[in-house]
Amino acid sequence: MTEATMTNEVVEKTGVDRKVPDQTVGNVYVDEPRMTSRAVDVYYGDKQAIDGVTLDIGAQEVISFIGPSGCGKSTFLRCLNRMNDTIDICRVTGEIALDGQNIYDPSIDVVPLRARVGMVFQKPNPFPKSIYDNIAYGPRIHGLATDKVDLDNIVEESLTKAGLWEEVKDRLEQPGTGLSGGQQQRLCIARAMAVSPEVILMDEPCSALDPIATAKVEELIHELREQYTIVIVTHSMQQAARVSNRTAYFHLGKLVEVGETKQIFTNPTHELTQDYITGRFG
Amino acid sequence: MSLTSILLILLGIALLGSFYAKSHVLKMAGSQVTAMHSLPNHHFAYTFLVTLLPSAIVAIIWSLSEQTVIMNLVVGTFPENIQALPADLMSLTMTKFQNFLNGVVFGEPDPWMVASGEAYVSMVSNSRWGATLVSLILAGLGVYWAVSRIEPQFRARNRVETIIKGFLIVCSIVAILTTIGIVVSVLFESIRFFREISIFEFLFGTHWSPMIAMREDQAGSSGSFGAIPLFTGTLLISAIAMSVAIPVGLMSAIYLSEYANQKARSVLKPLLEILAGIPTVVYGFFAALTVAPFLAQNGASLGLDVSTESALAAGIVMGIMIIPFISSLSDDVINSVPQSLRDAAYGLGATRSETIRQVILPAALPGIVGAVLLAVSRAIGETMIVVMAAGVAARLTANPLESVTTVTVQIVKLLIGDQEFDSPKTMAAFALGLTLLVITLCLNIYALHVVRKYREQYD
Ligand SMILES: Nc1ncnc2c1ncn2[C@@H]1O[C@H](COP(=O)(O)OP(=O)(O)O)[C@@H](O)[C@H]1O
Ligand SMILES: [Mg+2]
Numbered sequence: 027m028t029e030a031t032m033t034n035e036v037v038e039k040t041g042v043d044r045k046v047p048d049q050t051v052g053n054v055y056v057d058e059p060r061m062t063s064r065a066v067d068v069y070y071g072d073k074q075a076i077d078g079v080t081l082d083i084g085a086q087e088v089i090s091f092i093g094p095s096g097c098g099k100s101t102f103l104r105c106l107n108r109m110n111d112t113i114d115i116c117r118v119t120g121e122i123a124l125d126g127q128n129i130y131d132p133s134i135d136v137v138p139l140r141a142r143v144g145m146v147f148q149k150p151n152p153f154p155k156s157i158y159d160n161i162a163y164g165p166r167i168h169g170l171a172t173d174k175v176d177l178d179n180i181v182e183e184s185l186t187k188a189g190l191w192e193e194v195k196d197r198l199e200q201p202g203t204g205l206s207g208g209q210q211q212r213l214c215i216a217r218a219m220a221v222s223p224e225v226i227l228m229d230e231p232c233s234a235l236d237p238i239a240t241a242k243v244e245e246l247i248h249e250l251r252e253q254y255t256i257v258i259v260t261h262s263m264q265q266a267a268r269v270s271n272r273t274a275y276f277h278l279g280k281l282v283e284v285g286e287t288k289q290i291f292t293n294p295t296h297e298l299t300q301d302y303i304t305g306r307f308g
Numbered sequence: 309m310s311l312t313s314i315l316l317i318l319l320g321i322a323l324l325g326s327f328y329a330k331s332h333v334l335k336m337a338g339s340q341v342t343a344m345h346s347l348p349n350h351h352f353a354y355t356f357l358v359t360l361l362p363s364a365i366v367a368i369i370w371s372l373s374e375q376t377v378i379m380n381l382v383v384g385t386f387p388e389n390i391q392a393l394p395a396d397l398m399s400l401t402m403t404k405f406q407n408f409l410n411g412v413v414f415g416e417p418d419p420w421m422v423a424s425g426e427a428y429v430s431m432v433s434n435s436r437w438g439a440t441l442v443s444l445i446l447a448g449l450g451v452y453w454a455v456s457r458i459e460p461q462f463r464a465r466n467r468v469e470t471i472i473k474g475f476l477i478v479c480s481i482v483a484i485l486t487t488i489g490i491v492v493s494v495l496f497e498s499i500r501f502f503r504e505i506s507i508f509e510f511l512f513g514t515h516w517s518p519m520i521a522m523r524e525d526q527a528g529s530s531g532s533f534g535a536i537p538l539f540t541g542t543l544l545i546s547a548i549a550m551s552v553a554i555p556v557g558l559m560s561a562i563y564l565s566e567y568a569n570q571k572a573r574s575v576l577k578p579l580l581e582i583l584a585g586i587p588t589v590v591y592g593f594f595a596a597l598t599v600a601p602f603l604a605q606n607g608a609s610l611g612l613d614v615s616t617e618s619a620l621a622a623g624i625v626m627g628i629m630i631i632p633f634i635s636s637l638s639d640d641v642i643n644s645v646p647q648s649l650r651d652a653a654y655g656l657g658a659t660r661s662e663t664i665r666q667v668i669l670p671a672a673l674p675g676i677v678g679a680v681l682l683a684v685s686r687a688i689g690e691t692m693i694v695v696m697a698a699g700v701a702a703r704l705t706a707n708p709l710e711s712v713t714t715v716t717v718q719i720v721k722l723l724i725g726d727q728e729f730d731s732p733k734t735m736a737a738f739a740l741g742l743t744l745l746v747i748t749l750c751l752n753i754y755a756l757h758v759v760r761k762y763r764e765q766y767d
Pocket of ligand 1: 070075093094095096097098099100101102113
């Protein structure tokens, strides 16, 4: 190898280093946060997937995570309700708090935590049970309903909030897997809401849906923002622009930039965010 | 020439012809090699198959049928008075003649035998020559045929694919025909049995003692063929085996797939599967020499009368043998429950055991039932352990502490030792075999059906 190419490489490397900032651009803090994350690192085995993410998530806000695939959006999202606990090789350091309480504290039990921080997945995943039992599953395991009438009310209320009640009220006993993809995803949202969470995490909830079903789910998210804090990972920048009020841009495991959605999409500060928004890489 | 040397020569011809065909087609194509329809190697394979397959098949069939054909011809050379012998004497003479051909001669051989023997020898040598000649001609024709057809645009690839497909079909047909052959032979023997013993007596009779006395005046001269004690014995032992294997197997499958980390899994799973590799006869003496005495001693101290050969000992050990069967199949089934369902349950705050009980097991249940049914048919067919540990006494009892016997054990017992192949005693074995076959076949079909139905749900 000649000396010229070697220096070239070094220059390129430092160039990359300069690009991904150590400090997140924009204001990561909010007044009265619901969830706070401080210097969170996540490792899969030896491989670091998230590097020093500090971010506040406010009450009653919809925040969207965007960024190229593999940048760690899902990984960070899954830290927020400790879903990463189910992966053997995954290790989380730093501090994540819900209403001021560290959720990674050894004294914290994940069962009530996951009732408070619900999750909706990329692919609709209803249980192969009836529509009714799908919704009633959470309330049953957490003992939320005192009797059958109570449970019926929770089911109806959740389905109504998810805009699905009119479509399924006559066939609650039929399997949830028999619904269309969009209905299944709204069923999953209703199932998450049935345990009255404070925060709902959504990991690309529309990526398996057609445009009409997507529009319905987006409309639903819009309505839910009044009552819940919603964190949504999305691949579609239009979707982020439509549903969220704050947007966080991730790149190679780092949180590059956070800001008001409008500002991120019209006037991004960091070069990488600009490149991503203008579609220079995806 | 022997069959092996004929086949080797054919192989040589096929290889030479194929190399020639390949270089021939390459020469024809010249610089246009890339424009050929098929690769040169396809031309090679085409020539090889066309040359070898027909000639080798003819050579093999020829030498397989040679003996029978020649024997029939040789009979024609026997003197008239010998040919006119009644069937039973004729078969005796044939045996004598066979022995003569094999060089076993007592005293001076008859002159006609020597003559026919010479005829036989010359026929055999002619036949060998014929086989060699015919297969060599076929091979030569194969090379000629292939080479004359080959040209750069010849669709050798498609031909080769077709020939290979045909070959594979023939192989699978052989397997199917064998199965059918087994079923048919068992069926015919059973029908002969049922001509002598009524099928109702067999299926519903409660007394099994298949010994038929040699002399009329011997005690218990007529056998009785009520198979119910055998069915209940089989049922009892299988039930004990399954009540050991299902819980242990299923729990280990759950542990392996849901709790064990990668490292534990990679050690435990092969260890468990070693159990499946232990020969059943080893299980048999484990049952007879370790488990049975242990049960007998402990039974005695509890005031129970445990016989030294008991259904319990055999059943427990058979259950241990089946554990890996159930755990391995269930592990596969549980692993194929989509991860998204686990995520859904965990995401709602379900604990691990709730997720397993309420989500994973219900989703995997059809597959697990299929695994269990396959294991049951395994248990029903198991012989060795039962022979060694459960005894041979056909007793109609539901008490697991007594000795019982099973269908398979009785089949073994009926067929060992000197047998006449047309006594009801021997044919009873076929009837038992048929019953067993029908039962396990039904179980397997049902199990496959259940497994398939389950597959459809997630694909
Ligand atoms: N279960 C896992 N085991 C090992 N590595 C993983 C696992 N899940 C994700 N990763 C790695 O972590 C990085 C971030 O992945 P992910 O969070 O899924 O990205 P995104 O959701 O932004 O596309 C990727 O490099 C991915 O390969
Ligand atoms: Mg993702």
